Amino acid sequence: MQRKKTLALMATAVSGSLVLAACGGGGGPASSGGKISDGKVVLGLLNDQSGVYKDLSGPNSKVAIEMAVADYKAKYGDKAVAKDIEVVQADHQNKPDIANTKAQEMYDRDKADIILDVPTSSAALAVATQAKAKKKLFIDIGAGTTALTGAQCNKYTFHWAYDTYMLASGNGAATVESGGKNWSIVYPDYAFGQDMTKSYSAAVERAGGKVQQKIATPFPNDNYATFITKAAASKPDVIGIMAAGGDLVNFIKQFNQSGVASTTKLAVGLMFITDVHSLGVDQFKGTTFTDAWYWNFDAQNRAWADKFMAKTKVRPSFAHAGNYSAAMNYLEAVQAAGTDKSDDVVKQLEGKKINDMFLRNGEVRAADHNVVHDVYQVKVKSKDQVKEEWDLEQVVKTIPANEAYAPASPDCKM
Amino acid sequence: MSQQLVSKVDVELPSEPSLTARRPFLRWVGLAVGLLVVLALPWYIYPPVAMDIAAWALFAISVDLLLGYTGLLSFGHAAFWGTSAYTTGLIATHVGLPFPVAVLGGAIAAMLLALPTGYLAVRRTGIYFAMVTLAFAQMVYFIANQWRDVTGGENGLQGIPKNLGGMTDLINSDAFYFYYAAIPIILLGVLLAWRIVNSPFGRVLVAIRDNPARARALGYDVERYKIMVFVLSAGLAGLAGGVFSVSHGFASLQELVWTTSGKVVLVTVLGGIGTLWGGPVGAALVVLLEDRLASSGFNGIGIITGAIFVVIVLAFRHGIWGTARNGLGAWLRSRRRTREDV
Incomplete structure (x- = not known):
């Protein structure tokens, strides 16, 4: 009996001292005084890489984001504020708990300055919670819930491509x-x-x-x-x-x-x-x-879709185009702010009017961070109308941004 | 089969095979190493992932209490894990109590739910028991899905705060500190499970598992014992679920869906049933695997976890921990025998 007690005490003492020793060794998070934190801009892509949403976004969204990075570098060359840009990705398997952990990990470990995409509403809301806590950007493209720009909105979260209100009103x-x-x-x-x-x-x-x-x-x-x-x-x-x-x-x-x-x-x-x-x-x-977007709508869309198809062998969904647009505009905002500090980048994005290959008459609404833009009522083509493999939709009507989206929700308090 | 039964009768308790009974110091060494691993975990593993492992470990232990020690396969344990996750979240959000109190409240809610569930389920055994528990779990799932004002429905309960009096800022600043704030709750749960298993009550459970008719003949109220262990198990699952939801800052339908019940059975079987240590081993394996594969760029996570499960079940019937323990035991026995021969 006596021996048992001694051993138990020893075990506690040993583990205790080990923890103390370990505590001394750990350092705080390194702070960077430069304009670009950690010397580089990291874009994190968090979406479904293996499940039901794999095709509509998934791994090809990484291609879209890399295209944005390449275009940004080509546009600014030596004047680029962000010289070193990295894209990291993870699979959230449409589970909010994994999305939540992965988002923390991306912000903390990979030093991600922004997280993109995140389909599945519950997962998107979980990431928005992390963005708020870590004060880092999050632009959602893949999820539809209006809660992202409603009761759950926060300063660092933007909703880029679509929401349930816009789908219905269109x-x-x-x-x-x-x-x-x-x-x-x-x-x-x-x-x-x-x-x-x-x-x-x-x-x-x-x-x-x-x-x-x-x-x-x-x-x-x-x-x-x-x-x-x-x-x-x-x-x-x-x-x-x-x-x-x-x-x-x-x-x-x-x-x-x-x-x-x-x-x-x-x-x-x-x-x-x-x-x-x-x-x-x-x-x-x-x-x-x-x-929200159709690849064969006009020459500008088609030109981008051609570049996308050269890399992926498929035509882009609106989620792919949305990821490109969000990544590009984020990098533009970093360029304009001269830094990747979240608050300065948010300031650049808020209220910005955008016309690019994805957004037409787009505006990043400052009040709720909903990115509103023209959307389209489309009709599926009949078989004899289809001229090429992916040419499946016919745009019936363009719905202007102010009709397509709800006014900023009073539930949203930044 | 008959051989297995005989060996169970020989051994007093499955968690204390002759190995540790003969060499008690081995148990203390095991405990010390286990405690060391638990305390050192967030230094080597990303802290939120370490927290997930700890929560899933206790969840698996709660299932093992039923599956390994009482011979009851619950296929609805997500109901208790999830009920506690939501209850904990609601208490922490609306009442603002420190999170350990909220977790305790969640565990109590899980136990309250387990009373009627257990009362009905223990009347059946085997697959029927599993089906009744699954049915209850599905009911809870749909209630949570529909009761949107309270649970947030599909979107889940978001933004659960981590409150802890004067230490609130510290544990919110870094998941690393939260781990050390929450790990005592998990350890308390494990201690409770250990006490249950190593008590006269635990011995009766094993007797019920091996021969319910005989246990009844000896005068034990088998149904009542089963309900008691079911409720206790639900309480442990509740502790784990509560910690999990506070750690993530939300509770979602994922916590209640039937695949979560399936996953925890998988974790328990992988680690080895009837061992207590098996749960943590299985939890570490599955959680780490999910975490690593998610960032690997490999697009078929289910294939890998499924294949590992098949291999373990076919090749190592006692799970990872059970196989390792049996192997060590056999080695020590053979060594002693050779020594005695000389």
Whole structure:
């Protein structure tokens, strides 16, 4: 017994002294007096590299960001403030806890000055929390939640490409104006679906249309047959589907098989060109949706998409273009500020009016850091209209920035 | 199978095989080394990751208490981990209490939830027990998903503060300090598990696992013991979940989804069931692997973790720790035998 006690005491003493010794060895974080912290600018890309969002953003967004870095260097040459620029990436697997840890790690370890992309709303909000705590920049491109520029907004977080409000106001109102007055909305019963339904209903009613039915489905869901029958029962002009990803694919296949497709138009809440490409245009038959950017819209978009395709063999989604635009404008802001200090860069970005290959009539709103710009109501082309592999969308209408986005939310307090 | 049963009867407790029983100093050496590793971890591993390992270790131990010591496979432990994560977050956010108090509140909430769950689930064994626990976990998941005003739904509960009286600024400044502030809670949980296992109560649990009919014949109320250990296990999972949510500053649906229940069973089996040490070993492996692979640029994390799981289950039936311990035991025995021969 005595021996046991001695040993236990010894164990505690040894571990205790080791910890103390270790404490002495550790140094504080190194502070840098230069204009560029740690001598270089580090851009961190945090997104889904292996799961459902891999194609619409994923590894190809790194290519887009590297293109921005190359263009920045070419533009400023010797005058560039940021001489040494590094791009690091990590896979958050769409899990908020991993996104949160990886974001901390990027800011602390990799000395990232900014984190880009971050699809999946819960993961994006987790990174925004870290950006606020670490006082480093975060520009979200891949997530749709309006909370990023609403109740959860902060000084260092910007929302670049799209949000659920803009998706609804674009396609919802435009569809009503072109004759689709009566709607049935089918939505998955979770935050994204509920938000989208609320936004879509409001947009449809603002434009003088009517939402006859709102039908909740489980999430995730495989069998939509009963929901499609129910939605068609009120003889609507338009059925709106607010599901995304795999659920959307299921719904569209079953919608086409149901026979409802011949009498009713389909409006999709959120869709990427990669979804259309993988399903094939004949599954859609004139489906409309809101797109933040389309690669074949004009010569400027196309020129950039050609450069992108040379490196990746695919055409860019709006998320890829958004990543380029966000990275480029960040570097421009660093150039203008003459430093990568977060507060100075934020000051440069706030209120900035931007016209580039991604943003048209764009503005970084100072009040809530939502980056508003012109968006497009697009229609999926029919098979005989498709001239080349990725030319899948036809822009029906351009929706000006001030109509597409909600005014700054009163919930947002910087 | 019969051989295994015989060996279990021979050995008093699975966590204390003849090896440490014969050489008690080995246990103290093990404890000292374990404590050293725990205290030195954030020096070698990025502190938030070290915190994740510690939280997952206690979570795995809580599952092991059921799986390894009582023979009950719970497939819904995410419910307790997640319930505590949310409760802890709500207490810390709205009441502003120091985080250890909030974590304790979370653990109590998890135990309260475990009472009715356990009451219903212990009436069944094997796959039916697993299904009942899974069903309860799914219910909790959907409640959290729908109750958006409180839980934030899909977006999760964001911005949980780390409060600790006068040390609030210190633990917020660096995850390194938070680790040392929170690790006592985890160690307390491990100590509790150790006490449970090495108590008369723990012996009854093992008896129930090996032969419930006999335990009942000896006069033990088997159902009541099972409910008690289920609630205790939920409490430990709750402690771990609470620390996890404070460490990350949020609680999300990820904490409640059924894959989290699956992951913790995987972690426990990888490390080795019925060992207590197995949980931490498995947790360290899985969390580190996820962390490293996330930055590696390799686009198929599931393939690697899945392959490792298959290899361990097929080749090392007792898990990493169990295999290592058995190997050491066999080596020491054979050495002694040769010495005696001479």
